[in-house]
Amino acid sequence: MSGGVAWHDLECGGYTEDLALWQELAADPSLPAGPILDVGAGTGRVALDLARAGHQVVALDVDAELLDALVARSAGLPVTTAVADARDFALGRRFRLILVPMQTVQLLEDRHHELLACAAAHLLPGGLFAASVANPPAYEGELRPLPDIHERDGWVWASQPVALRSVPAGLEIERVRELVSPAGERTVSGDVVTLARVGADELEAHGKAAGLTPLPRRTVDETEDYAGSDVVILRG
Numbered sequence: 001m002s003g004g005v006a007w008h009d010l011e012c013g014g015y016t017e018d019l020a021l022w023q024e025l026a027a028d029p030s031l032p033a034g035p036i037l038d039v040g041a042g043t044g045r046v047a048l049d050l051a052r053a054g055h056q057v058v059a060l061d062v063d064a065e066l067l068d069a070l071v072a073r074s075a076g077l078p079v080t081t082a083v084a085d086a087r088d089f090a091l092g093r094r095f096r097l098i099l100v101p102m103q104t105v106q107l108l109e110d111r112h113h114e115l116l117a118c119a120a121a122h123l124l125p126g127g128l129f130a131a132s133v134a135n136p137p138a139y140e141g142e143l144r145p146l147p148d149i150h151e152r153d154g155w156v157w158a159s160q161p162v163a164l165r166s167v168p169a170g171l172e173i174e175r176v177r178e179l180v181s182p183a184g185e186r187t188v189s190g191d192v193v194t195l196a197r198v199g200a201d202e203l204e205a206h207g208k209a210a211g212l213t214p215l216p217r218r219t220v221d222e223t224e225d226y227a228g229s230d231v232v233i234l235r236g
Contacts, residue, residue, distance in 0.1 A: 005069045007177060007191075008042050010150045011159050012102065018132060018220045019049050021231065022099055025130055026055050032124045034096035039086050039115070040104030044070035044079070051077035058091065060084055087114040094124045100131035102229075105203065106170065106195035113206040116234075120210035123236035129212060132220060132229040133200055145225075154182030159191075170196040200230040207234040 026036055034056075038047040041059030043066050051057045057079045061067050067081040082091055086100070087108055098119045105112050119129045147160035156179070163174040172194050179187045204214040212234035222228035 002065055002069075003179075004063065004065050005043060006150070006152070006157050007159065008066055010148050010157050011175070012042055013045055014148070015045065015102065015226060017223060017226060018101055018229070018231075019046065021218055021220060022046055022050060022101065022130075023053060025099070025128060025233075026050055026053070026097055028097075028128070030126070031096045031128060032126050034094060034124050034127070037091075037095040037098045037122065039098065039100045039119075040102070040107070041070060041081070042066045044073055046099060046101050047079050048073060048077060051079040054078070058082055058093075058095070060086065060089060060091075062086070087111045087118070089118050089122075091122060094122055094127070096124050096127045098123055098127070098129045100129075102132060103134045103195050105131050105133060106198050107193070108196065109169070110196045110198070112196075112198055112203060113209070116203070116206045116210045116212070120207075120212055120236065123212070125236055127236040128215075129207065129234040129236065130218075130231055131203060132231045133198055133203060134195065134227050134229045156180040167194065169194050200232050203232045204234070207232070212236055 036050055036055050036057045038057055038059045041047045041061045047057045047059040059070055059079055060082045062085050064083045067083060071081060108115060123129060145161055147158045150157045158178040160176045162176050165172040172192055175191045177189050177191055200217060215233040215235055218231040220229045
């Protein structure tokens, strides 16, 4: 397992709180026939879950390494991949449902309107676009929750969130990553992710500008380990 895949699995792969909502939307009988597009699919947390339920899924991500791991795990499931930027993709097909889970929208450096334009061009008439927007609790400064830890083949991977900071570009999340080899060699590195300030109102406004119609929002509740999120839903 490569380092990029291992860190992605550790920091994102354990999140399951939203899966029931994506399954519910995918099973909506009002949707037209066609495949589902999972934007920011990573190693397949959502795409593989939907494919196991029998849905045809296209998994899109800018990181080919993560999608290679997804393919290796797909085991004949009805899922294909597309390496592309969420802000600029042209797949030559349309979808019944386009999902943008977790904080993918907030990782687009305030270019989410470009994602919505692409999504509108790829949505079947009557199809749905659904994107989650994280709403972490107000906080600034150092923090020390329990780290995420994973062990595989004698290697130990640990990721520790250590700070939240408000910066001009949005909310900065700092983590310390620690890797311990089977021989006990320890490597420590830092990782910083910035979530752009994108609200549900703003996302709906850009959706309307792209020709989509807002529907009632849904929510994914906060848990002890994860922030909650608002889920914007738009009809094509």
